[in-house]
Amino acid sequence: MIFFSQGTAGRSFMDRVVWMLFLKIRVVILESLEVTKQFFEMLVGQKDGHFQALGMSVRPVDHGKLSLLLPYSDRIVGNPETGVVHGGCLTALLDTVCGLAAATALDKLSLCPTIDLRIDYMSSARPGEAIIGEAEAIRITPSVIFTQGIAHQGDPENPVARCSANFLRMGSSVVGDMQEHFDALLQSAEQ
Amino acid sequence: MKNTAIEARQLESLTSLIEKIPYAKFLGIQAKIEGGEIEFHLPPSRSHIGNPTLPAMHGGAVSGFMELSAALHLLYVMKTPKIPKVVDFSIEYVRAGMLVDTFARCEVVRQGRKLALVAITCWQADEKKPTATARVHFLL
Numbered sequence A: 001m002i003f004f005s006q007g008t009a010g011r012s013f014m015d016r017v018v019w020m021l022f023l024k025i026r027v028v029i030l031e032s033l034e035v036t037k038q039f040f041e042m043l044v045g046q047k048d049g050h051f052q053a054l055g056m057s058v059r060p061v062d063h064g065k066l067s068l069l070l071p072y073s074d075r076i077v078g079n080p081e082t083g084v085v086h087g088g089c090l091t092a093l094l095d096t097v098c099g100l101a102a103a104t105a106l107d108k109l110s111l112c113p114t115i116d117l118r119i120d121y122m123s124s125a126r127p128g129e130a131i132i133g134e135a136e137a138i139r140i141t142p143s144v145i146f147t148q149g150i151a152h153q154g155d156p157e158n159p160v161a162r163c164s165a166n167f168l169r170m171g172s173s174v175v176g177d178m179q180e181h182f183d184a185l186l187q188s189a190e191q
Numbered sequence B: 001m002k003n004t005a006i007e008a009r010q011l012e013s014l015t016s017l018i019e020k021i022p023y024a025k026f027l028g029i030q031a032k033i034e035g036g037e038i039e040f041h042l043p044p045s046r047s048h049i050g051n052p053t054l055p056a057m058h059g060g061a062v063s064g065f066m067e068l069s070a071a072l073h074l075l076y077v078m079k080t081p082k083i084p085k086v087v088d089f090s091i092e093y094v095r096a097g098m099l100v101d102t103f104a105r106c107e108v109v110r111q112g113r114k115l116a117l118v119a120i121t122c123w124q125a126d127e128k129k130p131t132a133t134a135r136v137h138f139l140l
Helices: A013-031 A033-045 A050-054 A087-104 A172-190 B002-011 B015-020 B022-027 B059-077
Strands: A066-070 A077-079 A114-121 A131-140 A144-152 A161-168 B030-034 B037-042 B049-051 B085-093 B102-111 B115-123 B130-139
Touching: A050 A087, A050 B059, A066 A087, A077 B022, A087 A114, A087 A131, A087 A144, A087 A161, A087 B022, A087 B059, A087 B085, A114 B059, B002 B015, B002 B059, B015 B022, B015 B030, B015 B059, B022 B059, B030 B059, B037 B059, B049 B059, B059 B085, B059 B102, B059 B115, B059 B130
Parallel strands: none
Antiparallel strands: A066 A131, A114 A161, A114 B085, A131 A144, A144 A161, B030 B037, B037 B102, B085 B130, B102 B115, B115 B130
16 A cells, blocks of 8 residues: 555656655644644543544554554444444544544644545454554645545555545634634643 | 344344344444335434534444445345445535434445445435435445
């Protein structure tokens, strides 16, 4: 997976240009990494919600990659005969990780609802093992953020699923209240 | 599972099938069958929250509900039930999903020997104003 591998900077000029674009995006993500973590901790810090229900957590992040971990649990099994988890929770994982990649690609916290999401299930997830979701914002335009992600169980070369999701950048008027709310939550968390 | 699917059709109820799928119970999906039409229902739960400040439903909860609805719908209408395996899933979120009762209706666009395509429409207050539309390809 070119978007997630390190040290494979292109051989041709075009490859290098593409690679630079990725690097630039990575830097932006890296700079706002603390904000991401705080944002995510704010979400997981809530007593309830879909994140907590699924037991998702943030994995250590490096090189601007955003990664979340979805632990295996009997509750999310879709086929009781095989113990394979339901695709729906993979969608939840990839929607979250792509959404966070989109949100952190911006300097300020922004409300970025999902416009659409497509997911391809390429192999069954092995029962009993956690699933890792990784995502990256690959293009940021004034209105739309394009992201791409994969779900795997340790080997990103053999993904369980891949996903592409687009997010809408809402105007600041919509974000206004949320930013205040977020700032207040951060302040109370620091105290 | 196959026997449960056959039984579901005989009883005109998807309850026993839902009981067998842990993820279906985790989400809290319900199904109502009237005149052969299946309406899926997801009662609001704190565990579906994605954005706590609004509060809005998590996109993953909505998509999980729709994907599951499609699988249950297909299991129910197939002449010889086979466990459908999802190949790909695509969803468009057209309105914000608030933390209220959510409904879904499915339509089998095409069922071939190998593949089935199911379209799903999801709404909250008004069926004419969908909150999301989706489609799933299943391998049979």
